[in-house]
Amino acid sequence: MTADAPAGFIYRCPVCGSEVIVVGTRMGEFTPHCCNRPMVVQTQRALFYYCPVCGAEIVMVRKGRGAFCPRCCNLDMIGRAPAA
Numbered sequence: 001m002t003a004d005a006p007a008g009f010i011y012r013c014p015v016c017g018s019e020v021i022v023v024g025t026r027m028g029e030f031t032p033h034c035c036n037r038p039m040v041v042q043t044q045r046a047l048f049y050y051c052p053v054c055g056a057e058i059v060m061v062r063k064g065r066g067a068f069c070p071r072c073c074n075l076d077m078i079g080r081a082p083a084a
Contacts, residue, residue: 008046008059011039021046023059049077 009022013034020032020039032039047060051072058070058077070077 008048010042010044010046012042013037013039021059021061047079049079051075051077 007022007025010019011022011032012019015035015037018034018039019042022030048057049060049070050057053073053075056072056077060068
């Protein structure tokens with residue numbers, strides 16, 4: 001399916017709808033399968049947030065209603081698109 005999938009890529013199972021998000025990258029080929037079928041890469045990408053003080057990172061899986069303002073070290077975390 002893809003080699004070295006970039007962080008933020010979302011894959012969905014065409015049978016059951018399960019999803020996985022690539023959080024970190026490593027060397028090698030990434031070919032996720034579910035229900036005995038290859039998972040399909042989605043056009044939507046996950047949004048990453050990081051703490052400007054300690055460097056902690058989180059990934060937003062699905063945005064709900066209302067404002068999403070993650071905080072760490074008593075500061076707002078900074079949103080960024082994953083590196084392509």
